[in-house]
Each structure stands twice: as structure tokens, then as C-alpha cells.
Amino acid sequence: MKILYDHQAFTVQDVGGVSRYYRALLDHASPDVHSHVPVVVSNNVYLQDRRHTNHSAFFPGQSFRGRFSFMWKLNRLACRRALRRGSYDVFHPTLIDDPYFMHEVEDKPMVITIHDLIPVLFTEQYPQTDVALIGRIAQRANQIIAVSEHTRTDILRLLPVSPERVTVVPHGYTPSPPPRTLLPEGYLLYVGTRSGYKNFDCLLQALAQLVRRPGLQAQRLVCAGGGRATEAEQDRLQELGLTQHVQFMGLVQEAELAGLYRGAAAFVFPSLYEGFGFPILEAFAQKCPVVLSNASCFPETAQDAALYFDPHQPADLAQQLHLLLLEPALRRQLQQLGTLRLADFTWAQTATRTRAVYRAAQDLPQPVLL
Known part of the structure; x- marks a missing residue:
């Protein structure tokens, strides 16, 4: 043929x-x-x-x-x-x-x-x-x-x-090159473009709630692959009190992206719509706990290997992240389930x-x- x-x-x-x-x-x-x-x-x-x-x-x-x-x-x-x-x-x-x-x-x-x-x-x-x-x-x-x-x-x-x-x-899933470490571990990770249906502001609002909660680790957000912060995003960060809590990495190579997944406390995907959600598999491969909106294809792709939140409720996302950051056993469980789910692709x-x-x-x- x-x-x-x-x-x-x-x-x-x-x-x-x-x-x-x-x-x-x-x-x-x-x-x-x-x-x-x-x-x-x-x-x-x-x-x-x-x-x-x-x-x-x-x-x-x-x-x-x-x-x-x-x-x-x-x-x-x-x-x-x-x-x-x-x-x-x-x-x-x-x-x-x-x-x-x-x-x-x-x-x-x-x-x-x-x-x-x-x-x-x-x-x-x-x-x-x-x-x-x-x-x-x-x-x-x-x-x-x-x-x-x-x-x-x-x-x-x-x-x-x-x-x-x-x-x-x-x-x-295509295995990535060996991870290359860029940052100290313990941050929240966002990957990709940030406009429109990507629902990035929901994540910012959730982070603004997290940084007011004492004793939590991973109160910073790293954004990879979507370009530098726009002027509107910089204004929004200032409005939410997040200027010192968000870092924009711009374009990164595959090994660097793998390293970012590997060092993250959680990968967060707040999008309102995706066709498949390939970054979910990338996170699974690096044993990175995954937190997803309960919209579109996400429950189908990740099944029980992720935590879910209402993408229209930043407080729901903040609560799921709070739970994940406070429970090492939950993080380990998600890592194990992610590895099992990745084998299906x-x-x-x-x-x-x-x-x-x-x-x-x-x-x-x-x-x-x-």
C-alpha cells in the first residue's frame, strides 16, 4: 500500500x-x-x-x-x-x-x-x-x-x-531526550500558548490565592513555550500581586522541557478545549503530577491519573493544588498512575x-x- x-x-x-x-x-x-x-x-x-x-x-x-x-x-x-x-x-x-x-x-x-x-x-x-x-x-x-x-x-x-x-x-508518545535541568525543583508548570481558550487567567487567579496561604511550597509558576509575557499579562500579574511569583521561559528545547516537567511539583493545564492534550503524556513521562480542567478530552486522555477542577472556578483549582502540595502520598500516587496510563499510548x-x-x-x- x-x-x-x-x-x-x-x-x-x-x-x-x-x-x-x-x-x-x-x-x-x-x-x-x-x-x-x-x-x-x-x-x-x-x-x-x-x-x-x-x-x-x-x-x-x-x-x-x-x-x-x-x-x-x-x-x-x-x-x-x-x-x-x-x-x-x-x-x-x-x-x-x-x-x-x-x-x-x-x-x-x-x-x-x-x-x-x-x-x-x-x-x-x-x-x-x-x-x-x-x-x-x-x-x-x-x-x-x-x-x-x-x-x-x-x-x-x-x-x-x-x-x-x-x-x-x-x-x-515519543520519548524525549534526557532531561536537562534549568531551575531548582518545586514550582508549578504551565506549557504552551496562553491566550483565549487556553484559560490562563484561571491559573493566575488560583495562584494568587495560593500565595496567600502560609506554609505552602511551589508558590511560583513557570511558563514554558508560549513566549515572553505580554504587556497585558504584566499588568495582570501586578494587579494580582504575582509579579515576583511567575517566570516566563519562552521557547525551550525538548530536553529542557523534559527537565522542567521533571522538576515541577505539578503540571497544570487549565484549557477550556483541546483535541487530545499531548502535554499530559509529556508530564506523565517525567513523573510530574498532573492537574487538569475537567473540560473537553482531558478526562478521556488522563483518566484517573490526574486531579481535575472546574475551569470556570479558580478557587477549585487553588484547592486541588493546595491538596496536592500538602500530600506527598497523593503526588506519588499520581506519578504511578501517570506511568501506567502512558503505557497505553x-x-x-x-x-x-x-x-x-x-x-x-x-x-x-x-x-x-x-
């Missing part, structure tokens, strides 16, 4: 969860699956070894990745040529941002992966999102992979597709289940576009 992946995730991301997902599918494919990725120019770190591509890098770290960049145009042209040659059994675009392939794929089977429907659910934060286009691409797909049951439910609720075309295939299993989806895409009749 020949699978054609396209360039999009590997063009727009130098590093990131989506392109890492596709690299894992390439690495763990069964012997009868032969994959092709027609990428001409890319700075993506997961393609650096060129095991699956024959591409060139171009000034790594520079911004040449936009939809109208020369990098995008060259790679899209290469993908169009591969689609027109037709020497593949299933086409799997790595993103659905650009509909260039809709007229090129013709009657060949197509599979798409939907990691989340955040741009559809939070349109005020993503005003450029073409919701109708997402619906047309989903409708054209022979099969859709959803990364969680929660995402599958949203797909069936929000997009014009039938249930038999949507299959849940969770992510696996392997890329080998993800690749095997994805192969079954490819087979189903070949067997199902061509979708009828409305």
Missing part, C-alpha cells in the same frame, strides 16, 4: 505536535506500507535526518514558512505533481488549511486527521477560518481520523460527515490503527459531495 503525505505541516512547522505526529506514522509504518513525502525545502527538525525525504534546508530559524512564501509554493508544486502522477493508493494531507489538493486528488481515496476543531468552535479567536471549507474537505475524505472520542463527537456534531467515516486513533499502536483506516478508505465508496 502506497501512502502519499503532503508538505503542509512540514512547511509551516519547524517543530510541533502535528509534524511530529506524521513523522511518527512514517517511522512506525508496517512493512507493507510505503510512504512518500514530496517536500523540496523544509526546516522541520523531524525531517533533518532525511530518512523519509530528499529535501534542502533553508536558513533554519528564519520565517519563510507562510502560505505565500517561496517554500510553500515550491512544496505545493511538488505535491501537485505527485498527485497528478497518481502512483499512490491513499492520499493523507498533513493539514487542511490549503484546499489545493481538492481538484488534484480526483477519485483517489483520501484520509484526513482532525486533531481538534478549535478554529470552528472559537471563531472569534480565529477570524480567518473558513468553516465551510473545512466542511467540504471533511465531506470529501473517505475516512477521518479523530485523535480522541471527544474530537470525534465534535466532528459528527459540527461537520457534514457520517459516523462510519470517522475513526478514533489516539496519539502515541504507543506510536506502534497508532500506526497499526492508522493502517486499518487506510484500508477502510480504499474499501468505502467515494463520498458524495453535497
Whole structure:
């Protein structure tokens, strides 16, 4: 079976969860699956070894990745040529941002992966999102992979597709490099961007309550990967009396991020919505206790290996953190449960289940576009 992946995730991301997902599918494919990725120019770190591509890098770290960049145009042209040659059994675009392939794929089977429907659910934060286009691409797909049951439910609720075309295939976990210590242990950790649905202010309000409670350790928060503090965030910290309690790390390398998880008293994920919640697995791998909002996919992903709170109630989060920080036995229990839960997520299993989806895409009749 020949699978054609396209360039999009590997063009727009130098590093990131989506392109890492596709690299894992390439690495763990069964012997009868032969994959092709027609990428001409890319700075993506997961393609650096060129095991699956024959591409060139171009000034790594520079911004040449936009939809109208020369990098995008060259790679899209290469993908169009591969689609027109037709020497593949299933086409799997790595993103659905650009509909260039809709007229090129013709009657060949197509599979798409939907990691989340955040741009559809939070349109005020993503005003450029073409919701109708997402619906047309989903409708054209022979099969859709959803990364969680929660995402599958949203797909069936929000997009014009039938249930038999949507299959849940969770992510696996890629072991990180050996942790590199950056800070003394004993802080709360937040990872990723902080705006909008990420609900970061709930965590700040909870922290403001914690710092007023005497005798507690870990009364500081470290934020990794989401950039430096904005002016609005600095004002908010001052308003809450947290200026000396929050540290912004900006971009960190994988080994450094692993070290931050390893040294944290707890990883906190207050988001209102996620498709899967991959940082949860990263925390589990470093034996970091996890505290999650009880929203979206989080209970499905972590199950009993985390503490949960109402994301609209900062006092609830503060209470859960207070409990965790005062109870060493609870922290050890969460570490053990996290290790057990992590074992349920392997890329080998993800690749095997994805192969079954490819087979189903070949067997199902061509979708009828409305």
C-alpha cells in the first residue's frame, strides 16, 4: 500500500505536535506500507535526518514558512505533481488549511486527521477560518481520523460527515531526550500558548490565592513555550500581586522541557478545549503530577491519573493544588498512575490503527459531495 503525505505541516512547522505526529506514522509504518513525502525545502527538525525525504534546508530559524512564501509554493508544486502522477493508493494531507489538493486528488481515496476543531468552535479567536471549507474537505475524505472520542463527537456534531467515516486513533508518545535541568525543583508548570481558550487567567487567579496561604511550597509558576509575557499579562500579574511569583521561559528545547516537567511539583493545564492534550503524556513521562480542567478530552486522555477542577472556578483549582502540595502520598500516587496510563499510548499502536483506516478508505465508496 502506497501512502502519499503532503508538505503542509512540514512547511509551516519547524517543530510541533502535528509534524511530529506524521513523522511518527512514517517511522512506525508496517512493512507493507510505503510512504512518500514530496517536500523540496523544509526546516522541520523531524525531517533533518532525511530518512523519509530528499529535501534542502533553508536558513533554519528564519520565517519563510507562510502560505505565500517561496517554500510553500515550491512544496505545493511538488505535491501537485505527485498527485497528478497518481502512483499512490491513499492520499493523507498533513493539514487542511490549503484546499489545493481538492481538484488534484480526483477519485483517489483520501484520509484526513482532525486533531481538534478549535478554529470552528472559537471563531472569534480565529477570524480567518473558513468553516465551510473545512466542511467540504471533511465531506470529501473517505475516512477521518479523530485523535480522541471527544474530537470525534465534535466532528459528527459540527461537520457534514457520517459516523462510519470517522475513526478514533489516539496519539502515541515519543520519548524525549534526557532531561536537562534549568531551575531548582518545586514550582508549578504551565506549557504552551496562553491566550483565549487556553484559560490562563484561571491559573493566575488560583495562584494568587495560593500565595496567600502560609506554609505552602511551589508558590511560583513557570511558563514554558508560549513566549515572553505580554504587556497585558504584566499588568495582570501586578494587579494580582504575582509579579515576583511567575517566570516566563519562552521557547525551550525538548530536553529542557523534559527537565522542567521533571522538576515541577505539578503540571497544570487549565484549557477550556483541546483535541487530545499531548502535554499530559509529556508530564506523565517525567513523573510530574498532573492537574487538569475537567473540560473537553482531558478526562478521556488522563483518566484517573490526574486531579481535575472546574475551569470556570479558580478557587477549585487553588484547592486541588493546595491538596496536592500538602500530600506527598497523593503526588506519588499520581506519578504511578501517570506511568501506567502512558503505557497505553504507543506510536506502534497508532500506526497499526492508522493502517486499518487506510484500508477502510480504499474499501468505502467515494463520498458524495453535497
